[in-house]
Each structure stands twice: as C-alpha cells, then as structure tokens.
Amino acid sequence: MKKFVLAYNPVSGDTMFRKKLDHLIAMFQERYCILVPYRTSPENRGFSGFVKAVMPTGIIIAGGDGTLNEIVNIMLKNGIKLPIAIIPSGTSNDFASCLSCCAGKFDSYIDAIIDGKTTVIDVGSIGDKYFINVASAGMLTSVAHDVDRRLKSTFGKLAYYLRGIGELPKFRSLDMTVEADGIVKKVSAFFVLIVNSNVVAGLKNVSVNAKLDDGKLDLIMLKQCSLPELVAFTAETVAGKDIINNKNVEYIQASSFRIDCDKDVQSDIDGEPGPKLPLEVKTIPAAVEIYIR
Known part of the structure; x- marks a missing residue:
C-alpha cells in the first residue's frame, strides 16, 4: 500500500x-x-x-x-x-x-x-537557497510583499496587478552589472527576472524559450524607457505577448548569473523576500522529480 x-x-x-x-x-x-x-x-x-x-x-x-x-x-x-x-x-x-x-x-x-508518472526538472540556487520558478530584483520586487493578505484573499492575482499598476509612475531605473556564463554586461534597468518556467505573476509566455529541463535559466531585464513605453510593455505582458524580443528587454539564457547594483536592492525568491544584491545564481540540473499527468 x-x-x-x-x-x-x-x-x-x-x-x-x-x-x-x-x-x-x-x-x-x-x-x-x-x-x-x-x-x-x-x-x-x-x-x-x-x-x-x-x-x-x-x-x-x-x-x-x-x-x-x-x-x-x-x-x-x-x-x-x-x-x-x-x-x-x-x-x-x-x-x-x-x-x-x-x-x-x-x-x-x-x-x-x-x-x-514523473519527470525531472531543474531548479535555481542563490547561495544556500533554491528557487523553483523565479528570482527577481528591482522596482517590482516589493509589490508582492506589500500586498495585504485580505486584499489577496478578496482579489487573488488581481491584487498584485492593481498594486503594480499603482507603482508605475514611481519607477526609477537601477544601474546593474550582469555576468552570464562569464560574459559581463552593464544595463540600466527597472527590474530583472531570472526564470525557470514561462509563467510569472500569473502572466504566461514571459519567456517563450524557457524550459524546465534544459540546464539553463532565462534572464529578462526591462531596460530604462519612457513612461508610455513602460505602460505599453505592461499591457503587452498582461496580454500574454512575447516580450523577449521587445526593444526595451535584455534577454539572456545561461547556466549561471551574477547580478550586482550600486544601490541597496533586495531580491525576491518565488514570491518571498530573498537576499540583497549581489546575487550569485546557478542552475541545478535535474534537481527535482515531479509527478505529471
């Protein structure tokens, strides 16, 4: 039994x-x-x-x-x-x-x-912590933490969207340094996402190339842009459009990343508070076996 x-x-x-x-x-x-x-x-x-x-x-x-x-x-x-x-x-x-x-x-x-019936999937690691779906840092990171539990119970995912839309006029870019598999880039961006799957914050197709078993993670950065462009990007994301080819998006696939910033920035790991930058992010291939239909 x-x-x-x-x-x-x-x-x-x-x-x-x-x-x-x-x-x-x-x-x-x-x-x-x-x-x-x-x-x-x-x-x-x-x-x-x-x-x-x-x-x-x-x-x-x-x-x-x-x-x-x-x-x-x-x-x-x-x-x-x-x-x-x-x-x-x-x-x-x-x-x-x-x-x-x-x-x-x-x-x-x-x-x-x-x-x-099972399959195996990768996970990401940051220091001694693991994430199964997404790690993030930047202007959107605090939204999930600041949404009141009662509001989440009443409105569900809509609570995150409402709070996020309210924060758009306050967005300020951050000067970040990203090292992906040894290649270094400097990017002025509003936020950075490192995703394992293609669903983040209820939004599908955030990264159409993301796979759970490819030994890689997908980095998505929304670069500094005008408020109208920021609003348009938000609308396209909510509509489920492919965003990785957007001119304001920096997209990189790699097995490891290092992300740093000259400001005091906290990360988020699978929706919970994570460590402050800099982040050392690695892919752990075939780390978890999961039941599938």
Whole structure:
C-alpha cells in the first residue's frame, strides 16, 4: 500500500483548502493509498523528520509558490529524494500553471501520482537557497510583499496587478552589472527576472524559450524607457505577448548569473523576500522529480 505525505498550507490563497482535506483523503483511500497530512507552519522545522518517519512513496504539496519553495528547499537541503506533486491552492500558482498538471479532471492527476508518472526538472540556487520558478530584483520586487493578505484573499492575482499598476509612475531605473556564463554586461534597468518556467505573476509566455529541463535559466531585464513605453510593455505582458524580443528587454539564457547594483536592492525568491544584491545564481540540473499527468 502506497503512502504519500500531504504538506498543506492552511492559510494560503483563500484559506479554503482545509475544507477539501477530507475529500482528498477519501480519494486516496478509494485507491487503496494512505495520505498522511502535514500542516505547514513558519520554517517547517519538523518536516524533514516527519517525512523520514513516514517513509512515503512521494510528497504532495498543497499551497502557492511560496509553500512549494519552502518544501523543495527542505527536501534538497536534507537529501530527501522523493517525487513531488502539486495541488495549487495559493494566490499565485505560477509553477503549477506552467506544468498544467491539475488542468482538467483532478481524478486523472491523482491516478498519475499513484501510477508514478514523473519527470525531472531543474531548479535555481542563490547561495544556500533554491528557487523553483523565479528570482527577481528591482522596482517590482516589493509589490508582492506589500500586498495585504485580505486584499489577496478578496482579489487573488488581481491584487498584485492593481498594486503594480499603482507603482508605475514611481519607477526609477537601477544601474546593474550582469555576468552570464562569464560574459559581463552593464544595463540600466527597472527590474530583472531570472526564470525557470514561462509563467510569472500569473502572466504566461514571459519567456517563450524557457524550459524546465534544459540546464539553463532565462534572464529578462526591462531596460530604462519612457513612461508610455513602460505602460505599453505592461499591457503587452498582461496580454500574454512575447516580450523577449521587445526593444526595451535584455534577454539572456545561461547556466549561471551574477547580478550586482550600486544601490541597496533586495531580491525576491518565488514570491518571498530573498537576499540583497549581489546575487550569485546557478542552475541545478535535474534537481527535482515531479509527478505529471
């Protein structure tokens, strides 16, 4: 009989996942599998020991991108080599959207989990931290951190867009130095994104070339431009248009980056506060095994 640990965040998104917990347990029981719930908490210091005690076949993560980031970090730092599944239940579920693993009938995804259908994906690393979807720095970084939880619960991803649009007139470029696989460039930019997938902040096709298993990360910088150009870029991004060929975008694919700035700038890792610049970013190929349909 297969066992799975369910790591769920009780306060992610609209906080409604708790009401679905019993139904999810029943769905696994119907398939003669055991689902062992683990309620996440700040820092999740007991998760590693919990997993080792249960000895599951795999781990199912229910939450947003932040919850996914926390659990993946614990697994990689503690040598827990188990496949993961994702049940998106946060305000922003960018990585799950990229995989489309839960699109359509949820029953078929559970069947795929139990059948052990998996693939391997890369992750990024910054010092002793890992990110599964995106690292960023610049004028947009503080938006996700400043959005009130009640506003996120009411408006979901729209809360981020509303806050971001309100910040546009305040944008100021930053003089950044970027080293990509040993090649150095100096760019005056509003922000920098280093992405693993093509979905960021609910926006699809942010990087049409991004692949989860190519051993590379994609760097996207919005260079200094006029306010009308900035507004036009924002509209094109929200509309899902290809932005990497935009004249105001610096785009680089590489396996490693170093990003520095002459100002005090904090980064963001998968939607949570990260270290201040400079950043040393590396790709960790085939780091995580993940269940797919």
